[in-house]
Amino acid sequence: MKVAGHEESVVAALKQHPPQRAYIVSSFLPQVLLRLRDIDDQVPLGYICEHAALMDRWRELPIKVFLPRHDLVSPELIEEVHQYGNQIMTWTVNSRRRMQELANWGVDGLISDEPQLLFRTLGGGRTRE
Numbered sequence: 001m002k003v004a005g006h007e008e009s010v011v012a013a014l015k016q017h018p019p020q021r022a023y024i025v026s027s028f029l030p031q032v033l034l035r036l037r038d039i040d041d042q043v044p045l046g047y048i049c050e051h052a053a054l055m056d057r058w059r060e061l062p063i064k065v066f067l068p069r070h071d072l073v074s075p076e077l078i079e080e081v082h083q084y085g086n087q088i089m090t091w092t093v094n095s096r097r098r099m100q101e102l103a104n105w106g107v108d109g110l111i112s113d114e115p116q117l118l119f120r121t122l123g124g125g126r127t128r129e
Contacts (some may be wrong), residue, residue: 001027007035011043024065032056036064046089058086065089065108070098075105084108096121 001010010025026046033045046065047058049072058066058081066081068081070090081088089109093099099110099121112118 001025001029001032004035005027007032007039011036011039013041015040018108026065026067030061033061033063048091059084067091067111070102073102073105073107077107093118 001007003116014025019033023043024044024046025036026048027036028050029046030049033047036043036045039067041062044064045062046067047061047063048057049055049068051064052072055068055072055077058068063086065087067089070078070109073088073090078088087108089111090102091111093102093110093112094114094117099112099118103112110118110122
């Protein structure tokens with residue numbers, strides 16, 4: 001969610017039309033995530049982070065998934081997020097080398113504008129050395 005003010009309608013839509021597979025509701029805006037949690041604490045949330053100065057906020061939010069921009073990700077961050085019991089997915093990864101590096105480091109998901117390259121690089125879920 002890129003803007004605040006639609007949290008109630010998103011939760012209502014999820015209840016009326018439950019997703020058939022796993023999902024998260026994600027936002028760059030901590031206040032949106034906190035409001036979503038207040039409305040329904042069962043909705044899985046993700047914090048999208050674009051700026052290094054905002055990286056530490058993920059620890060304070062009721063999230064299941066942390067989604068930092070790919071150039072903010074390090075092996076140490078991945079380990080810390082996993083130690084908190086959360087997943088880490090990163091975006092927008094459009095180079096083969098970076099896809100492989102992040103996969104080898106142990107990210108839980110990659111978001112890319114190049115899904116065919118992602119599939120060829122990681123072999124449909126298997127990392128290659």
